[in-house]
Amino acid sequence: MSSVGTAAPGHRSIAVFSSARRHGNTGQFIDFVAGELGIETIDLASVALSPFDYEHRNRHDGFEPLMRHVLDHDQLVFASPVYWYTVTATMKLFLDRLSDYLDLPDLLDEGRRLRGKHAYIVCTSICEEPPASFISTFVDTFEYLGMRYGGYAHANCEHGYVPARHQAGAVALIQRIRSGHGEHAA
Numbered sequence: 425m426s427s428v429g430t431a432a433p434g435h436r437s438i439a440v441f442s443s444a445r446r447h448g449n450t451g452q453f454i455d456f457v458a459g460e461l462g463i464e465t466i467d468l469a470s471v472a473l474s475p476f477d478y479e480h481r482n483r484h485d486g487f488e489p490l491m492r493h494v495l496d497h498d499q500l501v502f503a504s505p506v507y508w509y510t511v512t513a514t515m516k517l518f519l520d521r522l523s524d525y526l527d528l529p530d531l532l533d534e535g536r537r538l539r540g541k542h543a544y545i546v547c548t549s550i551c552e553e554p555p556a557s558f559i560s561t562f563v564d565t566f567e568y569l570g571m572r573y574g575g576y577a578h579a580n581c582e583h584g585y586v587p588a589r590h591q592a593g594a595v596a597l598i599q600r601i602r603s604g605h606g607e608h609a610a
């Protein structure tokens with residue numbers, strides 16, 4: 425389900441990644457960020473995730489085990505390409521399922537552990553900047569959940585993923601994650 429590096433002491437971080445391909449532009453970009461930080465990357469494609477269900481008939485799937493693991497970390501790095509101005513369908517499904525932790529009485533205490541966690545975004549598109557709709561999908565959700573947004577790293581992959589160019593653009597975010605800063609308006 426994941427690739428694991430050596431976790432940095434202090435601010436324990438984890439990356440939650442989604443793309444239609446594991447080793448495409450976003451996959452290579454998050455692998456660089458996670459590799460520099462020595463953190464684990466969870467590929468949502470490898471987790472059995474069902475869509476949100478008002479009746480919660482999906483509690484047997486892989487979401488709660490995944491969340492137990494994710495909640496054990498202080499800093500969450502979300503990685504997704506821009507697909508039609510927003511996050512991938514699977515990443516959106518993951519965000520939708522966070523509602524379980526607001527709805528289900530036995531998950532409320534666990535859900536409150538999201539508060540105060542630092543959250544960052546790693547993304548790729550074919551534009552100079554990610555669309556506001558993409559960023560706000562994450563940032564508005566972080567705000568609602570009481571998480572502390574720490575900024576994003578974006579790679580314009582109009583001409584493919586170019587490590588020398590794109591990795592340099594991620595260094596500032598990597599430094600922020602290393603130092604555990606959560607407040608940033610980028």
Ligand SMILES: Cc1cc2nc3c(=O)[nH]c(=O)nc-3n(C[C@H](O)[C@H](O)[C@H](O)COP(=O)(O)O)c2cc1C
Nearest residue numbers: 443448449450505506507508509548549550551581
């Ligand atoms: C279904 C789909 C929708 C896309 N929508 C957008 C978009 O709205 N804006 C944009 O800049 N790029 C868009 N792209 C381009 C991707 O964001 C870009 O190629 C990205 O680097 C792909 O990352 P991946 O290799 O991880 O899939 C889209 C690509 C796909 C496949």
